[in-house]
Amino acid sequence: MVGNHVRNTRGTLIKMFRRRIPTLVTVVLLLVVWEAWVRLAHVPATMIPSPSEIAQATVETWPTLWPATRITLLEGSVGFLLAVMLGILIGILLYCSRIANAALFPLLSAAQTMPLISIAPLFLIWFGFEISGKIVIVAIFGLFPIAVQTIRGLEAVPTFYSDVALTCGATRTWTLWHVKLRVAARQIYGGIRVSAAYIYATAATAEYLGARGGLGIWLQAAYNSFRTPLIFSATLVIIAITGILMCLVNLSERVLLGSTGSDDDPDAGQ
Structure with missing residues (x-):
């Protein structure tokens, strides 16, 4: 075995x-x-640096690049976890309550249409330049796709799953948490992946608009000094940590739900 x-x-x-x-x-x-x-x-390095120049600049500035990366990692990771929890809970609420759906879903959609540059000054007023404000921004911008896919996933669950569970004596609450959410989990993970794809970019952008540290401040300093290789270095770091997050999301899906083939009906071809 x-x-x-x-x-x-x-x-x-x-x-x-x-x-x-x-x-x-x-x-x-x-x-x-x-x-x-x-x-x-x-081509001048101030316009487009070569990959070797970018690699050299990354190595040379790593002692200062890594502390900035850690700040963005903290903001993005904590904000992402909050977005996952709140997104799923809000999705369940809007699925279960038509009144809540009618009252909150338009507001949730409107919150996603606001450009970050227009609301960042408000968060600077409320939270100052502290990390907590960036975490809140990341969570707000990250929860929408998760909430939407949670609603759509629950609505797409075939009714016979609920019928079987209710017939066996299960309550509607138990059926929701143990049956419907399990069937809808693949689609919910689709929303989580969408959110994970831009979570650190959102954190860096929020930092760029006002923060004490992080990759956003790093990018701002590189731009102000016309050090183009450093801009690419920070961009590559954002891509790298986003890729790691995406791999962790895929790994957690595989651990919790198994491979995609495990959801297939073994009797479907009979």
């Missing part, structure tokens, strides 16, 4: 690696073309 588990794990890892080969090849080719174009065309 242990041997089969090891073989299955090895086979899964090999399949994942094979799926990523085209992406890796494309990235390498783009970097090679980018490097060659900058060097052959003698």
Whole structure:
């Protein structure tokens, strides 16, 4: 049994690696073309730096880049966790109550249409330059896709799931938390992935508009000093930590819900 588990794990890892080969090849080719174009065309580093210049600048400034990254990581991660919890709870509330849906969903939608630059000054007035204000901004902008996908996922659950549970003596509350949410979990995770994709970018943008530290302040300082390689360094760090978060979200989905194939009906083909 242990041997089969090891073989299955090895086979899964090999399949994942094979799926990523085209992406890796494309990235390498783009970097090679980018490097060659900058060097052959003698493009100034203040306009477009080469990948090697960006890597060198990242290594040289890492002692100051990493503390800024930690601040953005803290703001984005805490804000993301709040967004997940509040998004799911709000989605459940709006699904269960038509009155709450009619009263709150338009306000929730309107909150997402406001540009960050228009509400950031308010949060500076309320929270100052502290981290707490950035966490609140991240949570507000991150919960909308989660709430929407929670509502849609619950509405898409076939009624026979509830009918079977209620027939077996389950309460509606138990059915909601143990049946409907489990069936809707894949779609809810879709909203979580959408939120995770821009959570750290939102935190950095909020910092850029007013903060004591973080990648947003780093970007602002790099822009003011016309150090273009450092702008790319901070951008790559944001992409990297976002990719790590996305991997953690996918891993948690696999641990909690299993592989996507585990949801298939084994009797569907019979």
